[in-house]
Amino acid sequence: METYCDRCGRPSGESDAGHEGCRAARELEPPRYCASCARRMVVQVTPRGWTARCVEHGTLASA
Numbered sequence: 001m002e003t004y005c006d007r008c009g010r011p012s013g014e015s016d017a018g019h020e021g022c023r024a025a026r027e028l029e030p031p032r033y034c035a036s037c038a039r040r041m042v043v044q045v046t047p048r049g050w051t052a053r054c055v056e057h058g059t060l061a062s063a
Contacts, residue, residue, distance in 0.1 A: 004038040006031035011038075031060065 049062030
């Protein structure tokens with residue numbers, strides 16, 4: 001099963017080369033793409049956190 005970057009939607013690969021900027025940005029931003037299927041997710045940001053919903057794989061929420 002291939003996994004994808006949840007920020008840019010490109011395949012992650014084993015080494016994750018080229019995704020250093022994505023990892024740094026994800027510390028401050030919610031995911032934009034589903035890591036399982038690379039579909040663009042519906043993201044809602046509130047003062048208390050965020051939710052991201054993939055039509056195929058469900059909802060993720062901030063801690």
